[in-house]
Amino acid sequence: MNYFVVLTLTGLAAGMVYSALALALVLIWRATRIVNFAQGAMAMSTTYIALAVIQATGNYWIGFVAALVAGLAMGALAERFIVRWVETGPPLNAVILTLGLFLVLEAVVPMIWGAQIRSFPAPFSIAATQVGNTYIALSPFSIFTIAVVLAVMGAMLALFRLTGIGLRMRAAAFAPDMARLLGVRVGRLLTFGWALASMAGALAGMLVAPTLLLYPSNMDAILVYGFTAAVLGGLDSPVGALVGGVGIGLALSYIGGYVGGDLEAIGALVILIAILMLRPQGLFVHAAERRA
Amino acid sequence: MLEVDDLRVAYGGVTALDGVSLRVPDRGITTVLGPNGAGKSTLLRAIAGLVRPLSGRISYAGRSLVGMAPEDVVRTGISMVPEGGGVIRELTVEENLRLARMWRGDGAAGREAQAEVMDLFPALAVRKRQPAHSLSGGERQMLAIGRALVGRADVLLLDEPSLGLAPKLVTLIMQTVRSLCARRGISVLLVEQNARSALSIADDALLLSSGRMVASRKAADLHKEDELWHAYLGY
């Protein structure tokens, strides 16, 4: 296939993973105005849990669900018992706290499972899809990746726009004090927001493990790319997370393909700096100041 | 009856309220007047649970409200309309109203209450799917009051509803509050800078200055006390 098309398709699939992580960061930012630097490590932990479940049960899908559930639980517990105390203080404290969680997770996981690189099963082939006599540079697993991330994004957007709880979450994000005055239990919604976010992160971890392999620091770069994607789309915008993720996925794919594979991370950094210089609020957020 | 006893509130070393006591009788309108910085808004915020008092008692229907989170204070039937209305700008008119009734459950009674509010304020009905930031100042106040009604509040805490509104609108808002009070038996604690319009609908008047209660009168009587007017209300 044409090299450009190959890069585009692989970039698209990778971009979906970045979107999922970006969505996690966006949800947490909207709810609590914190960037969760531990999100990658949390996603890595839930993937390890999934692997244990898969090995115990012999079934990938049970492990998949286990990862998502573990994500929900981890996010809820983190917010309720740890992050809650730094939500109202100086931002530096929250950053250092999430970095602390990052270190703890990246240390505790190898304590339990060891630091060696592990392979991770995939429910569909990760080789190129064969259509008739030609191969498309998109594997069945990649197609699954794209589909599931789009489905999850769609479900989240439906939750926000159409349901009561989504309305309350939006109110709690836009105007927490006023929402309280209207009877909204903002605290519980923040916990729920973190739970959903970590579930999205867990999804990213599951989708990336078959190709990236599983080891304690495998999500470090994904965190950087997800953060870049979130900033590109606008830290307040879930739709921005999707567009940003795809954008970054494509950009890094082209950089890796045309310039050099090891320069992807630096490329992401350059893109991040460029966004922050030119349009710091991101593509999808209006410049108007949000109320705290 | 809403009762406040010897309430003390401070912000970072500055005393905002220094031992304020008051009673808000049921089914009546009590207005709190005073110059800027007197602590009037702080009084409402303390009752609503947004700030924690240093000492003192706040109770309603026999229950103490001190230390309650705002979302729990609402559940006792006390609803605060902050300065400017506090409408959530990014949500639509409808969503603002729906939000206000959600703590009672999202059911039929709530939808009915919402429909009543739309009848009461036709301007809102017209704009129900528009985002709240597109409303004019007067419409926002109506929405804010509408939200409190949809939540079926028994006590309304109103923080300067006339602020920034043209005189005709101020009259309209005040008359609406008066008639709601009469029809639904709501009590109102009304904080105002615009003393005349507040006194036109109030039963009782309280005068606050530098965090202290300096006078407590029937609203009709306050007109006659020129000294107080000059000293505290600047007329």
Next chain:
Amino acid sequence: MRLRGGTLLRNAAIAAVLVVLLAVGLFELDSLNAFVVYQLSSVTYVAIAAAGLTLLTGLNGQLSLGHGALMGIGAYCTAVLLRSYTDLNPAAVMAAAVLTTAAVSVVVGLGAARLRGPYLAGATLGLAVGLPGVAVRFSGFFGGDQGLNVPALSAPDSLSQVPQEVWLAWVGLVPAAITFVLLANLVSTRYGRDFKAIREDEIASALHGIRVARTQVLAFVLSGACAGLAGSLMAYTSNLAAPGSFPLTLSLELLAAIVIGGLGTLPGAVWGALVIVFAPDWIGSLNDALHLPGPVRAELPLALFGAVFVVAMLAFPEGVQGGLVRLWRWRVGRRQAAAARA
């Protein structure tokens, strides 16, 4: 130990005395435990990097997660220079490393000056994760994953009696002393006050005529220069400049050093460096005592650093600086009470 304001000369004199005392002490210590001496030479360069980060994050409030990568620049500069000019004077090599890293820091600092809070953290995180990749990409020049060897720094003939690890520690002491004296002096000047003022209230600082962006960049450049010097010393001490020596966790360990030591104080940088370097051993002894399994041993230091971050943030809600100010006032109060009683 607190270096109070005083003239540059006075600080330099104190530092010179300390260096001599420490140098002698290290020589004596070596006959007891050579490994500890080797670790103390690591402390010298970690302390330099930590001092720079103290300036940037502690004083000026700019959080950088990328200083490990900046150390890498200093190390690689050293390695590349020595590859071509093997007999270059170490002082010249270190100066070159400092200048190179400072130059890169100007660029990073300019980008960083407009960023706040989590955005700055994210951008510097990107630097930490991405910069090692550059070394791998241009592996012809930078030696790829294996990195570049750095020849051992040997003592001059007149000091051939001195064991290698003591010599390295001495070599580390001098730049460390110079760095601390210069930084201590800087902190007491207008620049130091400007750094702090910006951290406290940027807008007020600007209104007072402080050129905020320039000052932010200056803080970044100075801290980057320290990191470059530290990286150069690290290359000399470990005889290696490789991507694997500068992972993200190094940047986080530097942050841990200043959080543990005392955010915003130069002596804290030294305490923090001591903890960072010796903690794995202390924890190792703990492991032995408790018979913890292998993987737990290896990861326990990082787990504990992370736990320190979490606990510090939870226990000091007004910020580590606030907590330390409280502690300081309590200590001062006790001292005054003791003095009054005496």
